[in-house]
Amino acid sequence: MKTNKLTKGMLASIFAIVMMLTTVIPVFAVEQQTPDISPWATGELNEGEKYGIYPMEWYYDNFRSEISEERLDEILAQTSEKIARLELEKNENYQPVTIDGTTRGDVLNGLFNIVAQSDLPVGDSAVEYLQDRKILAGTGNGLALERPATTEEAVIFATRLVKDTYDQLDAGAKGVAWKVENDGNIVYLLGSIHIGSPDLYPYNSKLLTAFDESDSLYVEANLLDTEGMQYFAELSMYQDGTTIEDAVSDETYNKIEKVLEKYGQPVEL
Structure with missing residues (x-):
């Protein structure tokens, strides 16, 4: 199946939403629950859920309400484990900031502690570093550091931190990919699998850039062809x-x- 550049991004967004809903909704189909997420956060949440830094069941349990200390501890622990996979050199002189609440500022300090204990050039200010790295964007009313953080906000901040840290180090899964050039034309050939684990994510930024900059996308099957997919499903069993x-x-x-x-x-x- 081929898509042009105009529809490629739309399809990617549609697939992201479909994959999120199809992976989390069936579990709660009997209760007919709806994920408690903000529409603007769908793309980043779809990315973050792949990292394994939070359980997707949270989508259905006060996701946009004030985060509990237990949830914050879990996010920080899982994020720390994800960053630890980069095997960064330790900054033995860093003294972690004490976290004594669940405000937005506490969440940011907790995440900053994770990267500041490494040899990354993070500076001394959590807010300045996270703003500079586009992890903290603030709200219409400022940074709201003293306001209680929601679970959704904490998850978004953690997702951005993981992705940005991997991008800085040119880390992340590169997959099995080839780049072919001829007469000014470039073709990327990427192998895919249907079942993976959080260890595969995040993807290397070069791989994502290649996708974003491509004019057309060819995939193995047209997922929008319901008749064809039904035929495939019948033959697969x-x-x-x-x-x-x-x-x-x-x-x-x-x-x-x-x-x-x-x-x-x-x-x-």
């Missing part, structure tokens, strides 16, 4: 009672069982 165990060797089936057990998936699927 045995219709005569055959199971995967009947189609592969005992050795291969044993490996499949171990993988499914590792990820908590029933063999019947």
Whole structure:
């Protein structure tokens, strides 16, 4: 399937929203709950949920209300673990700021503590650094540092910090990608997988830039073709009672069982 540059960005946004809703709504379908998120935050939340720094169940539980100390502690712990994967040199002279509440300022200080304990050139001011890095944008009424932070705000700040820190170091997953040039034309070929883990994110900024700057996008399947997707779904499943165990060797089936057990998936699927 091909899309031009005008619709490429629209499709990317649509896919992001669809993926967010399809990954979180079915779990609560019986209760018919709606995620408590701000429309402006959808894109960044879709990015942040991939990092594994917060559980998506929070979307349905006072997500835009004042954050609890327990939630803030979890966000800071998971964000710290994500940054630790970069294996940065430690700044032994840094003295962390004490966090004694859940205001926006407390959230920002907690996140700043994570990067300031490394050898990154962060300076001495959490607010100045986070503003300079576009992690803190403020509100129409200023920075509102003394106002209680919402869970949504804390998640957004943490997501921005992770992405920005990885971008500064040219880190992040680069995937299996090739760049082909000929007569002024550039084609990027990128391998994809259908099931991943938070370890794959964030993507390297060069990979995202290549996507954003491309004039056209070709994908393996047209997800907007409902008839075609239905046909694909029918062909992807045995219709005569055959199971995967009947189609592969005992050795291969044993490996499949171990993988499914590792990820908590029933063999019947």
